[in-house]
Amino acid sequence: MTEAVSEYVGPSPLAGDEVLRVDGLHTFIQTDSGVVRAVDDVSFSLRQGEILGLVGESGSGKSVTCRTLMGLMPSPPARSIGTVSYEGFPGRNLLDARGSELQRLRGAHLSMIFQDPMSSLNPVMRVGDQVEEAVGSHERLGQRERRKRAAELLDRVGIPAAHRRMRGYPHEFSGGMRQRVLIATAIASKPRVLFADEPTTALDVIIQDQILSLLLELQRDSGMSMVLVSHDLGVIAEMCDRIAVMYAGEIVELSDTTTLLTAPRHPYTISLLRSLPDSDQRSRYLPSIVGTPPQLTDVEPGCRFAQRCPLMTDECRTWTTELLSPGEGEHLVRCRRHDDARRPELWPEQSSV
Amino acid sequence: MARTSFVARRILQVIPVLFGITVVTFFLLRLIPGDPALAILGEHYTKASATQLRHSLGLDRPLIVQYLMYMQHLFQGNLGESIFFREPARTVIAERLPATLFLVFYSVMLAILISIPTGIISALRRGGVFDQTARVTTLVGFAMPGFWLGIIFIIIFAVHLQIFPVNGYGTSFWGHIDHLFLPSLTIAIGFSTILIRTLRSSTLSALNADYVDTARIKGISRFAVHRRHVFRNSVIAVVVVFGINLAFLIGGTVIIENVFSIPGVGSLLVDSVGTRDYPVVQGVTLVLAVFVVVINLMTDLAHSALDPRVMVE
């Protein structure tokens, strides 16, 4: 469970159709090599029925963000602070939820699916029992009713012959099937918000498609909101209404999908997009971004992307970063040169490396 | 269906091992340097009786024939004749077996009682006082000779505090419980050091497992997460280790029986070394080995019952 300190006496109420609002979330993790600033000043909101994408490379903080919100970060090494308002926990900071409150919220309000289906199911428990466990966690149901609902759920997520296969053990299922089971488990108590942490990364491409379609279907049917985490821009682009790009623990750009893909303003986002394979390209090589992200244990002031940024100037290194709004709609960028970033002539030639 | 074929396969696999055991025990006698007849007869050695003995033991026949004779005797339940007791070895051993079995069973119960809570609490409160104490204690306990611990227990509890009898087996069921408490505790402590370490480590792994996160986000109680997911998995590792180390436990009973003067097969074994009662030595070795094989089989089956992945081989 996360240990947190609220910033305000009580979080401000949610606007209109907001389901979840995260304000200034920080997660620090104590390790042998120092304190890791895994999530640094992350703010975003999630609306009713929308899919928000969190995209970034490994270590950017996208998983830790979701885990913090679910209360899954083990508290001695990890500590979080910030204000999180959730409609199902009115007037309280979600980070303060403990014990039975947290139990009430998990499953029926907030749910999550994880990256590796191979290890996310209890290997010595029947699959049906694990789904039933989710079904029965928030409602008092008889055995027969639980079994029935579990079978229906499995059927809904595309497990053939659900009644029979329920008796099986996880190792008897393929990766894609297991992920379906996990999805069934996650939506069993009809959550309002689903965090999907790289749900397709460990699966083959064909199965990926199926799983993503399934998620989309389920989301449309139930109206739940989803936070989809991935390092794959393609997946994010397909599924999400809005996208938040994360780098080194911070959100560096946040916008609706179309704007982000057609008119990105952060040099990191732009570099990411430029490194995607494009059929027009004449060069045989894909440009990649030079360098690596900074160590999150000794973070220096200034822009964290500066070292690798083609538009970097000296001021970038000392600038206390904040999210700026270029003015068009709800677009936020953490770059002081975001206007210049829109000018292609300032960018170096696509280098072939 | 898969399960019955698995069980059948496992049982069949035991048979060659049992045969192998007979081969090893057979060869034990052949280790005796010099003339076995001399060794066996000792002071009663006369040329005539030596020749007679050699003939009756089949020592004048080819090795294969000797082995077949040995096997034939085994199938008839004949373990040879005890030189010291002048009785069939089988009778002597059978008389002493119950005490050892009681001791082993008692030790296992105590070991489980000690290890499971300790291992689990150590893992759940990792780094805490309990954990650190447990780790130091298991470290020292592992290096401690059982017989030494036994002696210390006798001094403290039997002689000074007079809570338990000093030695022996007792004559009734509760008498056994009383007399065998200290020796079983001694064995259990040694055995527990391994079990605790394993359980602690497997519980820590289980606590960090992905499937435990999946369980947590369902909104079930922490207790339910631990019981249904963490412990179900971590205890399996202990079952496996238990089987492997059982042989070690049996070895421990031999010396403890000696320290506490318990009339079991272990002390019989040690005494028989002194009296050069070779058939008994051989017989006890055989019986204990078979016992270990049977227990290992049962542990294997228990393991497969707990972990369905085992049958997929």
Add this chain to the structure above:
Amino acid sequence: MSATASPAELLYERLQSRSHPRAGGWARRHGTLLVGAGILAAIIVAAVAAPLLTPYNPDTLDPLHPLAHPLSPGHILGTDQYGRDILARILYGARIDLLIAFGATSVTLVVGTTIGLISGYFGGWLDSLLMRIVDLFFAFPFFVLVIAIVAMLGPSLFNMFIAIWLTSWIAYARIMRGHTVVAKNREYVLAAKALGYRNHRVMARHILPNLVSFVLIFAMVDAVGNVLLGASLGFLGLGAQPPSPEWGAMISDGQNYILTSWWLSTFPGVAIVLVGVGFSLLGDGLADLLRTGD
């Protein structure tokens, strides 16, 4: 720096001050290993330097001072029923018990590892045969088998060594074989073979170095086991024979006097535990070293 740092930064500062990066140098990080090695080194030195550390011989009888209490003049640890100095017996006994620890372990280690390596590498009928033998030996309670062998050969320290050598190599063979089977399909081995290296070279120079650490860690545990085994047999009179100052035999000797002269059996026991703890810590330290990638 603004005077009012945000609560987040305050939390960060607090956490930073609390977590001390373990940069205490090599020594601090490998404490377990060093303590274990230190204990063993101390005991080895004490054993070797025994004549320098005590004026007595372990067998010198002193009928004038039997059962002297510890800290009596001239006898720090007291004397036994024959007036033999306990400290001297422990120091010279260390030679025997250390000999058991190293002598029994090293031979079984070398033999077992070699057999396991060959068996795992070549596979085939040789491997199957070996695995059958391994399974077979594991059916026997090890201690019982050793006693039985010693019974046949005749109780003596040397016969005890033979019994251990005959039976203990199995565990090493099994471990080594298991690791070899995995290793031989790894790229670095396939590469070596593709380069045309002869089998024995692949085994010795490529596979073995990577697996040595696993075997060594097990050897530490085995060493503790051998010390306890030697002491147990000594206790039973089946290993080291009187008047040998082997620690197990000493404990047995002191049994009859345990009520009044506790030191006869206690100090040898402490010595055994010390050696055992030394090896265990050394093994744990090695395991840690292995895990954090050398």
